[in-house]
Amino acid sequence: MRIVLDRPRCEGHGLCEEAAPELMHLDDDGELVLDRAEVGEADAARAGAAVRVCPVAALRIA
Numbered sequence: 506m507r508i509v510l511d512r513p514r515c516e517g518h519g520l521c522e523e524a525a526p527e528l529m530h531l532d533d534d535g536e537l538v539l540d541r542a543e544v545g546e547a548d549a550a551r552a553g554a555a556v557r558v559c560p561v562a563a564l565r566i567a
């Protein structure tokens with residue numbers, strides 16, 4: 506599965522980073538960076554948590 510970021514929607518809240526810090530982080534400019542967009546079963550729960558916690562629905566699983 507793959508995490509997809511709708512960048513224009515992202516407001517840099519960083520809640521997704523708190524939910525899945527090994528998959529994504531905010532850079533120095535407050536822009537979200539997907540460190541690992543392709544995730545396997547081992548990371549599926551964390552990826553799902555990151556998607557659910559985003560208050561503006563900027564992340565989805567494809």
Ligand code: SF4
Nearest residue numbers: 515516518519521559
């Ligand atoms: S929680 Fe949503 S709005 Fe906040 S940084 Fe992550 S993707 Fe962007």
